[in-house]
Amino acid sequence: MTTALTQGLERIPDQIGYLVISEEGVLASAGELENDEHTAGVIMQMVRTACRFKLHGTAEPPFKRMSVMFEDYVYAVTISGQKVFVVKRQNNQREPVIV
Amino acid sequence: MGCCFSAGSNQDDPKKPLIPDPNLNKIPTNGSDRNADSLPSNRTDEQALLTTILQRTALNIIDVSAVISQGLEQHEYMDRARQYSTKLEVLSRTLSQKKPVSLPSLTSQPHQVLAADLVSYADVQQVSKIAAYAYSAISQIKVDAKEELVVQFAIP
Numbered sequence: 001m002t003t004a005l006t007q008g009l010e011r012i013p014d015q016i017g018y019l020v021i022s023e024e025g026v027l028a029s030a031g032e033l034e035n036d037e038h039t040a041g042v043i044m045q046m047v048r049t050a051c052r053f054k055l056h057g058t059a060e061p062p063f064k065r066m067s068v069m070f071e072d073y074v075y076a077v078t079i080s081g082q083k084v085f086v087v088k089r090q091n092n093q094r095e096p097v098i099v
Numbered sequence: 100m101g102c103c104f105s106a107g108s109n110q111d112d113p114k115k116p117l118i119p120d121p122n123l124n125k126i127p128t129n130g131s132d133r134n135a136d137s138l139p140s141n142r143t144d145e146q147a148l149l150t151t152i153l154q155r156t157a158l159n160i161i162d163v164s165a166v167i168s169q170g171l172e173q174h175e176y177m178d179r180a181r182q183y184s185t186k187l188e189v190l191s192r193t194l195s196q197k198k199p200v201s202l203p204s205l206t207s208q209p210h211q212v213l214a215a216d217l218v219s220y221a222d223v224q225q226v227s228k229i230a231a232y233a234y235s236a237i238s239q240i241k242v243d244a245k246e247e248l249v250v251q252f253a254i255p
Binding site: 008009011012013023047048051060061063064065067069074076078079080081082083084085087089091093094095096 | 200201202203204205206207208209210212213214215217218219220221223
């Protein structure tokens with residue numbers, strides 16, 4: 001079961017770790033997020049809070065992906081089929097250099 | 100309860116109406132300082148008018164000092180405590196029956212969504228700037244007190 005979930009995550013460009021979380025707990029983890037239950041807990045809380053924002057009283061949350069951006073890396077988070085997918089990716093973006 | 104009294108020019112005409120004439124500031128006392136010139140037939144009318152004015156004042160004015168000095172008797176306190184806890188029990192029963200909110204589904208293609216381009220540097224800078232403006236604006240919210248919140252009724 002987990003290979004179906006994690007195969008797509010493995011192939012994400014410049015990913016350095018991922019988590020698959022359900023209401024009961026962590027279903028899969030790898031890379032820098034391997035066994036990182038603490039990060040999983042924090043991200044679950046953030047995602048539940050973000051889902052409470054509704055635009056103009058519509059039923060669905062107004063976003064597809066939540067990004068937690070740090071200096072050198074990003075946590076990209078989404079929800080599908082009652083599971084939270086988190087992938088840690090390298091953030092190579094810098095201020096554009098004007099030549 | 101504190102009250103105002105104004106001498107005005109009420110000595111000359113005992114039949115002068117109290118309420119329709121606001122300029123003379125005729126607000127009732129506790130009834131102890133009665134105008135000696137009032138005729139007996141006017142006393143009941145006057146008394147009724149004074150009572151209505153007194154009632155209206157009592158309704159519209161919050162006496163802060165009275166609130167502080169009020170105490171509850173022991174048995175009354177216990178009764179209220181019991182009342183509140185039974186009400187809470189009823190409410191908590193209905194609340195605990197609500198099921199926890201399930202996670203909404205944001206997408207059917209999680210891998211695609213997560214693999215897409217990251218938020219651009221320019222967008223991050225703009226959002227940071229907007230958040231800084233919002234923070235600055237919120238920190239400038241303050242109360243602008245225009246007048247006294249509590250005033251004393253005083254007999255001049």
